[in-house]
Amino acid sequence: MKYRINPQNHKELSALGFGCMRFNRDEKEVEKQIIYAIENGVNYFDTAYIYPNSEVILGRVLSKGYRDRVNIATKMPPHAIKKYEDFDKIFLTELERLQTDYIDYYLIHMLPDTTVWNRLIKLGINEWIEDKKKKGQIRNIGFSYHGGRDEFIQLVDIYPWEFCLLQYNYLDENRQAGKEGIKYAASKGLPVMVMEPLRGGKLVTNLPKEAESVWNNAYVKRSPAEWAFRWLWNQPEITVVLSGMNSMEMIKENIKVASETEVNAFTEEDFKLFGKVREILDKTIKVPCTGCNYCMPCPKGVDIPTCFSCYNDMEIEGKLASIGKYVMQTGIKNQPHNASLCVKCKKCESHCPQHIKISEELTQVSKSMEGFYYKPLRFFIKRFMKFDQ
Template identity: 60%
Template sequence: MQYRVNPKNGDRLSQLGLGCMRFPKSEEETRKMIVQAVKDGVNYFDTAYIYSGSEETLGKIVKEEGLRDKIFIATKLPPYLVKKPEDLDKIFHTQLERLQTDYIDYYFMHMLTDELTWERLKGLGICEWIAQKKESGQIRNIGFSYHGGKEEFIKIIDAYDWEFCMIQYNYFDEHKQAGRSGLEYAHAKGLPVMIMEPLRGGKLVTKLPQKVYETFREADANRSPAEWALRWVWNHKEVTVVLSGMNSMQMLEENVYTASQAKAGQMSKEELALFRKVSDILDRSIKVACTACGYCMPCPRGVDIPTCFAVYNDMSVEGKWASVKNYLMQTSIKKEPHNASLCVDCGKCEQHCPQNIEIRKELKNVKRALEGIYYKPARVLIKKFFKF
C-alpha cells in the first residue's frame, strides 16, 4: 500500500480508502474483508450516520478485532436532520456509540449542497459546537462532502476554516461538479481531498460504450477498466484518498494491487492520450457540447446552467432514473433551487457562451428529460423531509 500525507496534520493516509456504504451481505464476510484490508495497509474507513447498519457493523468489528489504533475512521453528520442545536450532540453521541469509540478522526458535514445550508447550521451554533468537540478531542479533523456545481463549492471552501473535503471525481467527471478546478482550488488552500465515486458506482466498469472497452484493450498495458479509472485519479498529486465501495475479497485484492502500483504523475504521455481518446468517444455520446467554463453564469434567475447540462449529458452513462436523482440532488434539493425550468428566456447567457450553445433551447430539453410528472412531487416530498 502507498500512503499520502495529510498536509494539515501529518497523518499518513492509505491512498485507497474503504467506503462502507455497501458492506457484504453477511457480517462474517464483512469481518474478513475489513481485517484483510487492514493487513493490506488500508487505514482509512468511511461511513455515515445515514448508511443503514454501517456504523454499527464497522464499530463492532473494529472493537472486537482490536483495530482502532490502526485506522482512521471517517463518518458524517447529515445537515438536514439538524433542526435545533440539541440535535448536534444527539446525532454525534449516537455515532460514537455505534462506532464504539470516543473520537472521530475525520468528521464530515454530509453533502453540503450550498452555502445557505452552511449558514443555516451556523445559525444553530455549529461553529461553536465544532470548536468544543475539537477541544475535547472527540473530533480530530472537520470537513465536508459535496455534490454540486463549481461556484457553490468555492463558496463553501471559503466559508470556514475546513481541514479536508470530499468530492466526486473521475475521468468522466473531470470538468463536472467541483471538477478539476475545484480539486486544484482545495489543494491550493492546503486541504487534503478525499475522492468518492472514482468508478461512478461501477458504471465506468460495466456501462461504457463498446468502443471504450476496445480502446482500453488496444493499450500496451493489460488493465481492466476499473484499474485504468483508478490509476487516472491517483495520477493527480492533489488527491489524498480514493474511496472504493469494495464488497468482496476479489474487489479488495484488485484495488489494493492497483493502489500499491499507482503514483501521482506516473502516467505516460501515451496513457494520457488514451484517456483523451476515451473522452472523445464519451463526448460524442453527449447531448450538449458544454465545457462548464461558466461564462454563462450567473443566471439572473438562478439556473445552474453547467450543472443542468452535465447531468443531462450523463444520461448516456447513468440512465434515466439515476439522472433524475442526480438532478434533484444537484439542482433542486437546496434552499434556493437552480433547476432548468427557472429559465425565463432572457438570453443573457447566450451572449457570453464561447461554444455558441443555444442555451435556452437546451434548457427546455433538460426540463423535458429530467423534470417530468414526478419531478415536482418528488421535490416537494424531499424538501418537506429536509424541512428547509
C-alpha cells in the same frame, strides 16, 4: 500500499480508502474483507450516520483490536439537525455504533451550499465543533459535496475546514466541482478525499464497446477500473480515493493498484488514451457542455452547467438516478435553479465557447427532467431535509 501525507497534520493516509456504504450482505465476509484491507495497509474507512447498519458493522469489526490502526471517517446529516441538542444526539449515537470515543475525520454530509451551512451556524455548529475538538472527540472536521464548482469554492472558503470529500473521476474532470475545484481545495491546504472513482461502477460496467477496445488495445493490459484509479492517483492534489469494496477480489485488485501507482507518473501516451475514451463517452452525451461556467450567472437563476450535467448523465446513469440528482442539485436550495426558469433571453449564449444553443437545450432538459413528479419531489425533499429554513 502507498501513503499520502495529510498536509494539515502530516499524518499518513492510505491512498486507497474503504468506502463502507454498501457492505457485502454476509457480515462474516465483511469482517474478513475489512481485516484483509487493514493488514494490507488500508487505514481510512468512510461510513455515515445514514448508511444502513454500516457504522455498527464497522464498529464491531474494529473493536476486535483494529481501532487504533485506522482512521474512521463518518458523517452528520444536516437535515436531521433541528436544534443544538441534535448535534450531540447524532454524534454520540455514532460513537456508540462505532464503539469508539473519537472520530478521526468527521464530515457534514452532502453540504449543498452556504445557505444550509448558515442554518447550521444559527443552530450553534461552530460552538459545537469547538467543544468536540477541545475534548478530542473530533480530530478533523470536513464536508462532503456533490454540486457545482462555484458553490464548492464558496464552501471551501466559508470555514477553516481540515479536509473535504467530493465526487471525482476521469469523466467528471470538468463536471461538478471538477479539477478546478480540487486544485482550489488543495491550494488552500485541504486534504482532498475522492468518492465515485468509477462513477458508481459505470466506468466499468456500462462502457461502450469502442471505449472498452481502447483499454483492450492499450500498450499495457489493465482493467478499466485500474485505469480509472491510476488516473486519480496520478494527481498530487488527491489524498485518499474511496472505493466501495464488497468483494475480496475487488479489494485485492484495488490494493495491488494502490501499491503500485506514483504521483505524476502518466506519460503523454496515457493522457492520449484517456482523451480517446473521454471522446467516445462524450459522443454518448446530449449537450457538449464542458462545465466551464462562462455562461453564468443567468439573470433568472438557472444553473446552466448543472442542468446539462444531470441531463447528460441520463445516458450513463439512467433516467431515475439522474432525475434524482437533478432535483437535489437544482431544486432544493434556497432559490431554485432548474431549467424551466429560462425565459430564452439568450444572454448566456454568446459566452459559450462550445456554441451551445443553451435556451433550446434547456427546453429539452426541462421536458426530460421536470415531469409531473418534479414539484412534489422537490417539495418533499425540501421539507424532509429542512432546506427551506
